[in-house]
Amino acid sequence: MTIVRKATSGTSDSSDAFVIIEPSETLEINVESVVFNQYGKAITEAVRKTLKELGVEKASVSVKDRGAIDCVIQARVETAVIRASQEVKK
Amino acid sequence: MRRSMLFIPGNSPNLLMNADVLGSDSIILDLEDAVSPAEKDSARILVRNLLKTFPYDNCEIIVRINSVDTEFWKKDLEEILPYKPDMIMPPKTSCAKDVKTVSSYIAKLERKLGFAKNTIKLIPLIETALGVENAYEIASADPRVAAIFLGAEDLSADLRCKRTKEGTEILYARQRLVVAARAANVDVYDTPFTDVNDDEGIIKDAAFAKSLGFTGKASISPRHVDPINTVFSPSKADIEYAHQVMQAIEDAKAQGKGVVALRGKMIDAPVVERARQTIEMEKAIYGV
Numbered sequence: 001m002t003i004v005r006k007a008t009s010g011t012s013d014s015s016d017a018f019v020i021i022e023p024s025e026t027l028e029i030n031v032e033s034v035v036f037n038q039y040g041k042a043i044t045e046a047v048r049k050t051l052k053e054l055g056v057e058k059a060s061v062s063v064k065d066r067g068a069i070d071c072v073i074q075a076r077v078e079t080a081v082i083r084a085s086q087e088v089k090k
Numbered sequence: 091m092r093r094s095m096l097f098i099p100g101n102s103p104n105l106l107m108n109a110d111v112l113g114s115d116s117i118i119l120d121l122e123d124a125v126s127p128a129e130k131d132s133a134r135i136l137v138r139n140l141l142k143t144f145p146y147d148n149c150e151i152i153v154r155i156n157s158v159d160t161e162f163w164k165k166d167l168e169e170i171l172p173y174k175p176d177m178i179m180p181p182k183t184s185c186a187k188d189v190k191t192v193s194s195y196i197a198k199l200e201r202k203l204g205f206a207k208n209t210i211k212l213i214p215l216i217e218t219a220l221g222v223e224n225a226y227e228i229a230s231a232d233p234r235v236a237a238i239f240l241g242a243e244d245l246s247a248d249l250r251c252k253r254t255k256e257g258t259e260i261l262y263a264r265q266r267l268v269v270a271a272r273a274a275n276v277d278v279y280d281t282p283f284t285d286v287n288d289d290e291g292i293i294k295d296a297a298f299a300k301s302l303g304f305t306g307k308a309s310i311s312p313r314h315v316d317p318i319n320t321v322f323s324p325s326k327a328d329i330e331y332a333h334q335v336m337q338a339i340e341d342a343k344a345q346g347k348g349v350v351a352l353r354g355k356m357i358d359a360p361v362v363e364r365a366r367q368t369i370e371m372e373k374a375i376y377g378v
Contacts, residue, residue, distance in 0.1 A: 009132050015104035071139040072103040079132045 003059040007083035010068075010076035017043075017068040019080040024060035027051070033065035046070045050077040059084075091374035092116050092150060092237075093306040093322035094315050095279060099124035100133035106140045109149075112312040113319065116150040121166050122157070122181050130162045134169050141173035152213060154179040158191050167192075171199045171210060177236065182244070183214035184221040186231035193232045208234050213279070217241030219248045222263045225270035235276055239308065240267050242281035253284070255291055257298070268303040277305040286311040296321040323375055324368045332368035335361060 096114035109117045125133040156162035246253040271278035280299035342350040350357040
């Protein structure tokens with residue numbers, strides 16, 4: 001998938017993650033998390049894995065995590081990618 | 091055993107992750123009214139991922155999809171069905187055709203996924219005047235239908251009346267659904283009680299639903315789950331009586347008697363059937 005516009009998904013609620021994705025010439029992942037020290041690496045890896053599965057090679061992804069588990073982070077990233085890549089309905 | 095069903099908003103990770111420890115026999119993962127139109131895609135993917143990851147061993151899984159007059163319902167089924175929810179709840183079901191539309195799309199997906207026919211059951215939500223009038227037709231529309239469920243909030247809007255705690259405005263609908271369900275040999279569930287803070291009101295409302303013949307009741311608050319489970323569980327006295335009935339039947343058989351009395355009352359077929367159902371519930375609740 002190709003990222004063609006900025007899109008967001010998720011919320012700032014506890015156990016959720018807010019994801020912002022924008023077009024970029026490279027792949028950049030930026031994670032802010034209340035548990036960054038313990039899980040920062042795992043969160044980044046979950047994001048990277050989801051982007052790979054969706055065929056996204058270039059994007060700027062920002063994740064503001066509020067204690068979300070992997071499958072929630074992956075769901076929010078997937079939603080943001082689809083929103084950032086699909087054609088806008090007229 | 092399904093005494094209680096708890097609604098869980100489909101776009102709320104915190105509630106979804108903890109849903110199966112709240113004590114409800116079933117959880118309804120809601121993709122419809124609890125999710126705004128702009129977030130339907132997000133909730134669908136989130137619920138799909140949670141179903142994929144969490145075993146949800148302690149309860150039955152029901153997913154309320156969007157109604158057949160929206161653009162969302164087919165995608166809801168396509169994302170969710172691979173993870174085998176126990177039941178699908180199509181909302182605003184007004185006639186047999188609504189049931190068949192959903193059932194035939196599920197059948198198509200079951201074939202594609204290699205599931206046995208009719209693996210996924212249906213619990214149509216009846217919340218329109220037309221749906222209430224067509225309750226028997228809906229309950230008997232398809233082998234997939236395992237239960238029907240009354241939604242009083244939307245119904246009272248359709249009836250153009252106020253929704254009240256007393257529930258006079260939905261009495262006909264409640265009774266009609268119970269009769270229709272029993273005639274079609276499926277279960278039937280009562281509408282949620284919407285005052286989350288009224289601890290006495292929920293017990294009274296659940297007890298009334300039980301007295302009309304409902305199998306159980308839905309709730310929108312975890313706080314209502316225990317009262318609903320208590321009301322729809324047989325009491326110790328009911329269980330004791332049920333065992334006495336079955337023992338009396340066994341004793342009569344052994345003595346070659348055709349007519350059985352217990353505590354001065356004749357035991358006929360309906361009494362035996364109620365005793366059997368009570369003992370089944372005892373086994374399901376207490377594992378005896």
